[in-house]
Amino acid sequence: MVTLLTTNGQAPFITVFMYLGEARNDAERADLALIIEEMLLQRIQGVKNEKGVWVTPAFPKLIYVLEEDNIHEDSRYWYLTQLAARCTAKRMVPDYISEKKMLELKVDKNGEGHCYTCMGCRSFLTPYVDENGQPKYYGRFNQGVVTINLPDVALSSGGNLEKFWKIFDERLELCHRALMCRHERLKGTLSDAAPILWQYGACARLKKGEPIDKLLYGGYSTISLGYAGLYECVKYMTGKSHTDPSATPFALEIMNYMNDACRRWKAQHNIDFSLYGTPLESTTYKFAKCLQKRFGVIEGITDKGYITNSYHVHVTEPIDAFQKLAFEAQFQALSPGGAISYVEVPDMQNNLDAVLEVMKFIYDHIIYAELNTKSDYCQVCGWDGQIDIVERDGKLIWKCPNCGNTDQDKMNVARRTCGYIGTQFWNQGRTQEIKDRVLHL
Numbered sequence: 001m002v003t004l005l006t007t008n009g010q011a012p013f014i015t016v017f018m019y020l021g022e023a024r025n026d027a028e029r030a031d032l033a034l035i036i037e038e039m040l041l042q043r044i045q046g047v048k049n050e051k052g053v054w055v056t057p058a059f060p061k062l063i064y065v066l067e068e069d070n071i072h073e074d075s076r077y078w079y080l081t082q083l084a085a086r087c088t089a090k091r092m093v094p095d096y097i098s099e100k101k102m103l104e105l106k107v108d109k110n111g112e113g114h115c116y117t118c119m120g121c122r123s124f125l126t127p128y129v130d131e132n133g134q135p136k137y138y139g140r141f142n143q144g145v146v147t148i149n150l151p152d153v154a155l156s157s158g159g160n161l162e163k164f165w166k167i168f169d170e171r172l173e174l175c176h177r178a179l180m181c182r183h184e185r186l187k188g189t190l191s192d193a194a195p196i197l198w199q200y201g202a203c204a205r206l207k208k209g210e211p212i213d214k215l216l217y218g219g220y221s222t223i224s225l226g227y228a229g230l231y232e233c234v235k236y237m238t239g240k241s242h243t244d245p246s247a248t249p250f251a252l253e254i255m256n257y258m259n260d261a262c263r264r265w266k267a268q269h270n271i272d273f274s275l276y277g278t279p280l281e282s283t284t285y286k287f288a289k290c291l292q293k294r295f296g297v298i299e300g301i302t303d304k305g306y307i308t309n310s311y312h313v314h315v316t317e318p319i320d321a322f323q324k325l326a327f328e329a330q331f332q333a334l335s336p337g338g339a340i341s342y343v344e345v346p347d348m349q350n351n352l353d354a355v356l357e358v359m360k361f362i363y364d365h366i367i368y369a370e371l372n373t374k375s376d377y378c379q380v381c382g383w384d385g386q387i388d389i390v391e392r393d394g395k396l397i398w399k400c401p402n403c404g405n406t407d408q409d410k411m412n413v414a415r416r417t418c419g420y421i422g423t424q425f426w427n428q429g430r431t432q433e434i435k436d437r438v439l440h441l
Contacts, residue, residue: 002047002057011059017117019065020077021099033077036064040083043091049377049412053384056375056414058421062087062094063117066363085355088371089348092414092421095340095370098363105333105367108135118368123338126274128219139203140220143271144182146175147226147278149287150233150254151307155295159237168254172225172261179223183271187213219272224337225262226278228287229307230254231314236301243313243327255311255334274337277310281417284309285429304436305429310339315433321345321440322361329366341369342416343440347386348373354441370416372437377412380405387413389435396431 001014018036023029043062046054064084070077084094103113108127116137118124123142130136153171157164191198191206198206204215215221234242234251242251255275262273280287284306291302308314311331313324321343328341348355348371355371362369376387381403390399392406398413399406414421415434426434 001060011057013120014060015063015117015120016060017063017065018094019067019097019099019115019117020069021065021067021115033080036080037083040080040087040094043093044083044087046091049379051379053377053379053382053412055377055412056091056421058414061121061421063097064094065097065099065115066359067099067115071360071363081359082352082356085352085359086349089352089355089373090375092371092373092375092416095368096359096362097368098366100363101329101365101367110135118338118340121279122340122368123224123276124336124368125222126219126272126336128272139201140222141203141215143186143216143221143223144179145224145226145276145278146178146182147228147280147283148172148175148258149229149290149307150227151229151236151291151301152287152294154233154236155291155298155301157237161237164237165257168257172258175225176261176265179225179265179273180269183216183223183269186216187211217270222272222274222337224274224276225258226276227258228278228280228283228310230311230331231308232301236298241314241317242311243317243319251311252330252334255331259334259336275335276337277332277335277339279417280307280309282427282430284433285427288429304432306433310335312341315344315437318438319440321358324440325358325361325366325369332367339368341366342372343369344372344437345441346373346439348441358441372416375414378403378405379410379412380407387411389431396428396435398425 001012004012006012016039020029020032023032047057049055069075070081072078087094099115102115106127107113108129110129114127114135119142125137125140128136128140148171153168154164156167189212191210191212192208197203198212230251231242234247238247238250240247242248258275262275265273287307288305295302297303311328313319324343325341332339332341343358358371374386377384378387378400381400383400383402388399388401389396397406398408398411400411405411408425417430
């Protein structure tokens, strides 16, 4: 997987889900533990770069499930969790899913909770029961995402609350129409268009010439209303961060409002609309530039080359790791179509006890979270510490603090973009966002 490239030169976007709970008996679980152990050991080692140095690869993305069998010091597979902590401190993965919180929050119509992987960096399917009354997650898919720019709604209202909700309704209806365009575009597609997906079992086993339409309805697949910039939206309307106790209820009201819209659309069309915290990889810059063009530069709202990802605490806001995860957990629960939270940490390779404490907190408080550290290498001088972002001639560039190398072709930089690890460098907006991040630990 890590030696293959797609046509545009990227590694395949693959997620490996490491969940002991999927084993059907103790023997299977012991085998699965061996595979997980080897996967973690290989990722700790890394992949050789052009100079033959072991560096951090972007893929496959690893997700490790925290469960009763591995989260306590006396748990049978605690040693795997210790290894996962070591891997996270060195290579930024795995990311962590809490079986406890998923079973609590991902409940199907039979009243049963389920723990399952997301697709890609954060897109979660909603609970689904097939015609035989059995839960199904593998093989299902998403029809697409349309994202609402929440700061644009706020700025368009001029701070008038009545106008805000009116414009919000208009923009939500625009998203609704755009999502239906995506859905209509898929309707009538024949299984022959992608036999591996639709005929050979990756997503379904349809007959040749059979349209995929039945898979677009009834919850087999989902379609997502994305959102971005909750922080800036709330800040403009209230003058405060959504972490302020007086502003948090308004932020939650916005989240519930979008979920209510998804429920209405689902009832109207029998299509599983769900709310999704958009990753905003490069769109953060695009949205920010559009806001500056329309509304000018407004301090604390449009004065940066990025807007804040989904419901996240602003990257510059001082907050500790545990407070951040506890605060964001309530918003993550209101993003059933997908979301991820992170904490920004320094080099933790000599402090694995702290990493394990964060992992235990994730298990008890939030569905899905990750620790962001740094993993860089300068091919000119061999520096394997953090490569810095500096400004030169009005542009942000990467610079080795040891030898001053600024040639991106002669350095390996790995940063968590917003779910995925990026190693291809970023646009100016995302680079500024990475530079502005404060540590939470």
